[in-house]
Amino acid sequence: MSAPRPPVEVLFVGHEATRTGAPLMFLYFLRWLRRHTDLTFEIVLLEGGPLADDFRAVAPTVVLSDLRRHPASAALTRAHLGRPAALARAALARRALAHLRDVPVVYCNSVISLRMVHLLGEKPPVVVSHVHELMGALEMPNSDSDRERLRTLPDEIVVASDLVGDYLVDRHGIDRARLSRHYEFIEVDAFLDAVPPTSGDLRAELGIPADAAVVGAMGVTEARKGPDLFLSLASAFRRRDLGRPVHFVWVGARPDTEETRWIEHDVDKAGLDDVVHVLPPQAVPAPWFQLFDVFALTSREDPFPLVCLESSLLGTPIVCFDNTGMAEFAGAGECGFVVPYRDVEAMADQVEALLRDDGLRSAVGERAAQRVRDRHDVLVAAPALWADLQRWAGQARG
Amino acid sequence: MTDPARLLVVHHGAERTAEGVAFVDLVAALAETGERRVEVLLFAGGPLVEDLARVAPTTVVADLPRWSPDALAERALFALRRPAAGYRRRARRLGLDRWAPGDAVYLHGLLGVQVLRYLPTDGPAVVCRVAEGEVPLLHSVNPADLALLVARVDRFLPVTAAGRRELVEEHGVAEARARRIRDLVVPVDDRFPGSGRSLADRRAELGIAPDAVVVGSFGATSLDPTDVTAVVWALLAGRADVPPVELLWAAARTPAGFWMEHDLHHLRRGGAAHGVALGEELDAAMGLCDVAVLLTRAGHCPHGFLQAAASGVPVVCFEGNELADVLVADARDDVVPFLDVGAAADRLAGLARSLRAGGPDRAARALIEGVRQRYGPAAAVAAITEAVAEVAPR
Numbered sequence: 001m002s003a004p005r006p007p008v009e010v011l012f013v014g015h016e017a018t019r020t021g022a023p024l025m026f027l028y029f030l031r032w033l034r035r036h037t038d039l040t041f042e043i044v045l046l047e048g049g050p051l052a053d054d055f056r057a058v059a060p061t062v063v064l065s066d067l068r069r070h071p072a073s074a075a076l077t078r079a080h081l082g083r084p085a086a087l088a089r090a091a092l093a094r095r096a097l098a099h100l101r102d103v104p105v106v107y108c109n110s111v112i113s114l115r116m117v118h119l120l121g122e123k124p125p126v127v128v129s130h131v132h133e134l135m136g137a138l139e140m141p142n143s144d145s146d147r148e149r150l151r152t153l154p155d156e157i158v159v160a161s162d163l164v165g166d167y168l169v170d171r172h173g174i175d176r177a178r179l180s181r182h183y184e185f186i187e188v189d190a191f192l193d194a195v196p197p198t199s200g201d202l203r204a205e206l207g208i209p210a211d212a213a214v215v216g217a218m219g220v221t222e223a224r225k226g227p228d229l230f231l232s233l234a235s236a237f238r239r240r241d242l243g244r245p246v247h248f249v250w251v252g253a254r255p256d257t258e259e260t261r262w263i264e265h266d267v268d269k270a271g272l273d274d275v276v277h278v279l280p281p282q283a284v285p286a287p288w289f290q291l292f293d294v295f296a297l298t299s300r301e302d303p304f305p306l307v308c309l310e311s312s313l314l315g316t317p318i319v320c321f322d323n324t325g326m327a328e329f330a331g332a333g334e335c336g337f338v339v340p341y342r343d344v345e346a347m348a349d350q351v352e353a354l355l356r357d358d359g360l361r362s363a364v365g366e367r368a369a370q371r372v373r374d375r376h377d378v379l380v381a382a383p384a385l386w387a388d389l390q391r392w393a394g395q396a397r398g
Numbered sequence: 399m400t401d402p403a404r405l406l407v408v409h410h411g412a413e414r415t416a417e418g419v420a421f422v423d424l425v426a427a428l429a430e431t432g433e434r435r436v437e438v439l440l441f442a443g444g445p446l447v448e449d450l451a452r453v454a455p456t457t458v459v460a461d462l463p464r465w466s467p468d469a470l471a472e473r474a475l476f477a478l479r480r481p482a483a484g485y486r487r488r489a490r491r492l493g494l495d496r497w498a499p500g501d502a503v504y505l506h507g508l509l510g511v512q513v514l515r516y517l518p519t520d521g522p523a524v525v526c527r528v529a530e531g532e533v534p535l536l537h538s539v540n541p542a543d544l545a546l547l548v549a550r551v552d553r554f555l556p557v558t559a560a561g562r563r564e565l566v567e568e569h570g571v572a573e574a575r576a577r578r579i580r581d582l583v584v585p586v587d588d589r590f591p592g593s594g595r596s597l598a599d600r601r602a603e604l605g606i607a608p609d610a611v612v613v614g615s616f617g618a619t620s621l622d623p624t625d626v627t628a629v630v631w632a633l634l635a636g637r638a639d640v641p642p643v644e645l646l647w648a649a650a651r652t653p654a655g656f657w658m659e660h661d662l663h664h665l666r667r668g669g670a671a672h673g674v675a676l677g678e679e680l681d682a683a684m685g686l687c688d689v690a691v692l693l694t695r696a697g698h699c700p701h702g703f704l705q706a707a708a709s710g711v712p713v714v715c716f717e718g719n720e721l722a723d724v725l726v727a728d729a730r731d732d733v734v735p736f737l738d739v740g741a742a743a744d745r746l747a748g749l750a751r752s753l754r755a756g757g758p759d760r761a762a763r764a765l766i767e768g769v770r771q772r773y774g775p776a777a778a779v780a781a782i783t784e785a786v787a788e789v790a791p792r
Binding site for chain 1: 474478631633663695735738740
């Protein structure tokens with residue numbers, strides 16, 4: 001006879017298991033908790049994805065989107081009975097989560113994750129929302145109910161950068177006293193272990209000349225990430241002469257998506273196909289960061305992207321717009337460079353300055369790498385987040 | 399006496415946009431020819447449904463009873479994985495099962511493709527206008543529907559050269575089945591509620607300085623998945639050699655237009671950007687603009703810009719846009735390299751300086767006539783009627 005399961009102390013909820021920033025950081029945090037604490041926890045994911053098994057390896061995990069495959073739900077969906085299908089899925093989810101009804105603390109990674117809290121019945125004593133979102137998620141049409149949940153449900157709100165905090169206060173009237181800022185973090189050691197000695201054949205693979213400079217970017221090709229602005233940046237270099245070619249590499253374009261086809265279309269139409277390379281997501285991104293001389297973050301908004309931390313860790317300086325959280329990391333040329341939002345020409349100026357000055361690039365890159373090790377390593381940042389989580393849980397018990 | 403053959407005109411909805419108003423005009427003109435008895439099928443409704451119903455019998459799929467025995471039977475068939483039977487039942491509910499080979503169906507865009515799922519395969523001939531060009535053609539339609547479209551449509555009428563090229567080269571449509579037509583543009587008139595209002599008053603309401611040069615952008619929805627207009631605006635606003643510039647964006651609020659909204663929010667914080675809802679005051683927006691910017695990725699020129707050009711408003715656009723074909727003849731400098739935001743900002747700065755100095759002549763007759771000749775409604779109606787007659791002889 002198996003021993004009874006100990007009561008779950010914290011339920012962690014994630015919105016998906018894709019290989020993107022917020023889920024990855026969530027996974028890093030959960031792994032750290034598993035290795036360094038005795039906490040009893042379980043995981044619920046609203047949607048699955050390639051990291052689902054990694055989550056399952058950390059703790060018992062329920063993926064709610066799997067319930068769509070249930071025969072009753074599937075038949076109702078085929079019959080275009082959306083509302084009954086949703087009700088059926090909710091009933092199935094309640095049954096799957098029945099053992100978690102009395103969990104004292106629910107930690108929702110992303111605002112969307114708050115959607116599942118009602119499935120637990122009464123509101124748990126402590127609900128924490130970790131907000132990695134800005135306008136692009138919270139002000140899209142049909143996001144009213146997510147904003148309302150954010151206003152009313154969490155007892156504590158963790159924000160991924162001061163930019164996110166200011167946004168919640170200024171645009172949504174969230175009380176600043178409810179906010180705690182915890183910058184995003186990565187698994188530094190694991191990332192460095194995956195770095196090969198050199199970027200090796202990648203240049204040859206892409207047909208990039210040995211003397212060419214490489215400007216890189218990494219992310220999905222959605223509008224928020226500004227892949228079109230990356231192409232405008234490449235276009236701006238048509239009018240600049242650095243005495244050597246400049247190539248532009250975007251890693252993370254999901255194949256066969258509309259957005260990626262648009263980017264490929266644009267590259268072709270703008271006559272940039274000789275210097276722009278659009279690549280799919282890479283399971284091991286480190287060699288690509290090594291290939292880059294400068295990382296251009298062209299996001300229209302971005303709370304605190306992990307790819308910039310990874311790039312910085314390898315000494316590749318970033319240039320970003322001023323409406324991203326990375327502006328807080330970069331400072332005024334200390335660990336990267338910041339230009340006004342949408343000013344592609346100013347970004348081109350800054351990228352050019354870095355490409356022309358090896359010393360500057362190297363100095364900024366070294367400071368950035370050190371800052372990542374000092375402040376954004378899971379071994380440094382996760383304990384601070386865990387300390388806050390313990391405090392909030394204690395308040396609930398009190 | 400036999401009944402005249404019928405023409406079913408299919409469209410996704412009836413929004414009060416420039417394109418929507420043009421659609422009503424088109425249906426009226428097709429009905430007036432008397433060639434066929436025209437009926438309209440819309441998937442969704444909208445404020446122009448009544449206007450359409452006045453010119454032809456109109457059915458809105460979204461308004462069909464949802465819980466009638468027929469509807470429930472249809473749902474049951476889908477639930478039991480019998481979609482073909484479900485679609486046959488829907489065809490009966492819409493009366494489409496009685497349409498014969500002598501009749502014809504005209505799809506006013508790719509979004510009408512879903513009607514092909516339940517149109518009898520041995521039924522009426524199908525003509526399809528393709529407003530989308532390049533990538534949207536591939537990706538606004540799912541693969542199954544795209545295959546159905548290619549197999550079932552007798553005559554494609556793409557409005558861009560790029561759209562025709564893609565149909566022929568990418569989807570194996572025989573050249574004779576794809577005939578390019580010009581889209582149609584309707585004059586701005588009192589069907590837009592904003593008409594007749596004093597432009598000076600409207601400027602004042604929006605807080606636009608009387609002496610400012612207004613650079614505008616407007617379209618039926620968002621112009622593209624992304625749009626670099628805001629980037630150019632930002633470059634322009636940051637330049638010292640440009641007279642006061644105010645930015646105006648008029649568009650319907652849609653999910654796809656979110657990032658324009660986002661950028662407008664940031665620009666508004668600088669106090670020099672204004673947004674208006676397209677459906678309410680497209681004409682006013684065009685009247686307010688001194689210059690328009692059409693910096694989209696697709697080759698298609700939205701109606702709003704056609705109307706602007708037809709009204710003599712200079713339009714700065716990327717090479718490869720169909721409007722560039724027209725501008726090249728009369729306003730070559732307004733065409734800039736694709737994605738070259740710096741060149742677009744340079745051109746707009748030049749136009750702003752020139753406008754401030756009293757020129758160029760807004761009523762550039764050659765340009766206006768060029769646009770009106772190419773995009774007049776008579777040409778579009780003639781092309782559609784001819785195509786229908788070819789594929790569905792009576």
